[in-house]
Amino acid sequence: xxxxxxxxxxxxxxxxxxxxxxxxxxxxxxxxxxxxxxxxxxxxxxxxxxxxxxxxxxxxxxxxxxxxxxxxxxxxxxxxxxxxxxxxxxxxxxxxxxxxxxxxxxxxxxxxxxxxxxxxxxxxxxxxxxxxxxxxxxxxxxxxxxxxxxxxxxxxxxxxxxxxxxxxxxxxxxxxxxxxxxxxxxxxxxxxxxxxxxxxxxxxxxxxxxxxxxxxxxxxxxxxxxxxxxxxxxxxxxxxxxxxxxxxxxxxxxxxxxxxxxxxxxxxxxxxxxxxxxxxxxxxxxxxxxxxxxxxxxxxxxxxxxxxxxxxxxxxxxxxxxxxxxxxxxxxxxxxxxxxxxxxxxxxxxxxxxxxxxxxxxxxxxxxxxxxxxxxxxxxxxxxxxxxxxxxxxxxxxxxxxxxxxxxxxxxxxxxxxxxxxxxxxxxxxxxxxxxxxxxxxxxxxxxxxxxxxxxxxxxxxxxxxxxxxxxxxxxxxxxxxxxxxxxxxxxxxxxxxxxxxxxxxxxxxxxxxxxxxxxxxxxxxxx
Numbered sequence: 001x002x003x004x005x006x007x008x009x010x011x012x013x014x015x016x017x018x019x020x021x022x023x024x025x026x027x028x029x030x031x032x033x034x035x036x037x038x039x040x041x042x043x044x045x046x047x048x049x050x051x052x053x054x055x056x057x058x059x060x061x062x063x064x065x066x067x068x069x070x071x072x073x074x075x076x077x078x079x080x081x082x083x084x085x086x087x088x089x090x091x092x093x094x095x096x097x098x099x100x101x102x103x104x105x106x107x108x109x110x111x112x113x114x115x116x117x118x119x120x121x122x123x124x125x126x127x128x129x130x131x132x133x134x135x136x137x138x139x140x141x142x143x144x145x146x147x148x149x150x151x152x153x154x155x156x157x158x159x160x161x162x163x164x165x166x167x168x169x170x171x172x173x174x175x176x177x178x179x180x181x182x183x184x185x186x187x188x189x190x191x192x193x194x195x196x197x198x199x200x201x202x203x204x205x206x207x208x209x210x211x212x213x214x215x216x217x218x219x220x221x222x223x224x225x226x227x228x229x230x231x232x233x234x235x236x237x238x239x240x241x242x243x244x245x246x247x248x249x250x251x252x253x254x255x256x257x258x259x260x261x262x263x264x265x266x267x268x269x270x271x272x273x274x275x276x277x278x279x280x281x282x283x284x285x286x287x288x289x290x291x292x293x294x295x296x297x298x299x300x301x302x303x304x305x306x307x308x309x310x311x312x313x314x315x316x317x318x319x320x321x322x323x324x325x326x327x328x329x330x331x332x333x334x335x336x337x338x339x340x341x342x343x344x345x346x347x348x349x350x351x352x353x354x355x356x357x358x359x360x361x362x363x364x365x366x367x368x369x370x371x372x373x374x375x376x377x378x379x380x381x382x383x384x385x386x387x388x389x390x391x392x393x394x395x396x397x398x399x400x401x402x403x404x405x406x407x408x409x410x411x412x413x414x415x416x417x418x419x420x421x422x423x424x425x426x427x428x429x430x431x432x433x434x435x436x437x438x439x440x441x442x443x444x445x446x447x448x449x450x451x452x453x454x455x456x457x458x459x460x461x462x463x464x465x466x467x468x469x470x471x472x473x474x475x476x477x478x479x480x481x482x483x484x485x486x487x488x489x490x491x492x493x494x495x496x497x498x499x500x501x502x503x504x505x506x507x508x509x510x511x512x513x514x515x516x517x518x519x520x521x522x523x524x525x526x527x528x
Contacts, residue, residue, distance in 0.1 A: 049122040057152045063113045068188040072176040074167045074223040081145035083198035094153030100126030109163045109179040135204040137226040158187045206319045209298040212308040230287040237288045238401045250387045251363045267358035275371035276391035279427030279474025282367040302327035313352040321361040330368040402431035415451035427474035
């Protein structure tokens with residue numbers, strides 16, 4: 001009897017007693033497995049095969065047709081579902097089917113049709129997966145979208161298949177995917193083109209205020225968050241005289257006069273920089289601008305979300321008029337001379353500001369607490385920033401106005417004036433916290449807030465034990481200058497009106513000066 005066992009270490013494929021016997025056995029075994037799979041492999045998944053369903057609809061073998069794919073970023077998933085629903089709605093006999101098994105999360109449509117399941121047999125039709133996604137800031141602003149399914153319908157007289165593979169970062173998929181099959185590839189490509197148009201025309205982003213979230217599974221985007229549009233009047237904003245009018249004219253006024261400006265060949269894209277110490281009202285001013293521009297699309301970016309600046313610029317371009325807000329931009333747009341090597345995120349911000357067409361009705365609104373650290377190219381070149389306005393620490397009249405704004409009728413004018421006189425060098429954030437503490441003091445005493453409570457709250461906030469609290473509210477510590485080390489002092493620019501005009505720019509050792517802007521690091525001395 002011949003021994004056909006494989007001998008360990010005898011070489012790859014070597015068999016004692018004859019290779020032909022083993023080869024014959026393997027052929028027989030393969031035939032057995034194929035027969036078993038054909039007869040019994042799909043018994044547990046009995047139902048319509050995915051390939052059969054698609055081939056019947058297309059009236060041709062779906063496995064032999066090319067697949068045209070389109071990636072959809074997370075913030076456009078709802079737009080894609082709305083656009084696709086409109087196309088599908090033109091066919092009364094359209095249907096949507098699902099894909100059975102876990103492989104629907106991992107395999108492309110071509111792989112599902114060609115390879116089947118890892119255990120043999122064809123992929124079966126299964127239930128459709130749906131997801132609820134936000135379409136606005138309210139809890140009721142939701143839409144049920146197909147997150148995993150296959151649409152079968154006729155479009156412009158042609159049978160088409162559109163497979164939806166949803167965004168799923170837990171499976172390594174950072175974007176959704178649409179896969180289109182038609183007997184004629186040109187039909188599939190034309191359908192994709194039409195989808196793109198409808199996604200822009202029917203977008204739920206238009207006229208909304210949104211911000212981007214970071215992906216907990218990686219470096220991609222987790223989607224969007226819709227924000228309520230603020231409701232503020234100009235009387236709710238306390239700035240130096242004329243500052244709010246200049247900002248509004250540049251951000252809002254240019255948009256209102258877009259037709260006349262275009263008719264005279266003038267550009268619409270603009271950049272506004274609000275600079276000043278923390279807590280002086282830069283973000284509050286941004287909220288007012290958003291309130292005064294209903295129907296304008298706005299994208300708010302801060303912190304890590306600034307990495308999505310290019311996506312924000314694309315949204316703004318597609319849904320004009322638009323505002324892109326970059327808060328605390330100094331965190332990523334620091335002058336390169338203060339750091340080792342290039343900063344890629346800085347380059348992305350600069351590219352985004354330059355990348356839009358001049359006639360795009362898009363306003364970039366930047367805020368910073370450290371104007372001295374900003375890249376000169378960001379703060380000076382027309383087309384990036386063409387208006388810079390200082391939001392300085394309020395003077396005594398400004399502090400009185402802030403106290404009246406936040407206190408309403410709770411305290412007497414005399415008490416508010418006294419508090420304003422005592423709180424020199426404080427911020428708008430300090431004023432807001434002072435009023436809240438005064439009300440809290442009254443509540444703890446079981447009384448309505450009074451002038452005495454305002455005085456005690458002010459004593460508390462100005463005490464030595466509250467040094468860190470004052471710092472967190474933007475109040476400079478003792479001996480620290482209240483303003484910036486670099487000031488905008490050109491005619492018509494900055495110059496908030498509450499502080500002394502900035503001196504003429506000088507070149508300082510370790511610093512720079514350019515045009516009407518100059519700054520110096522701490523301890524810098526005039527250059528000889």
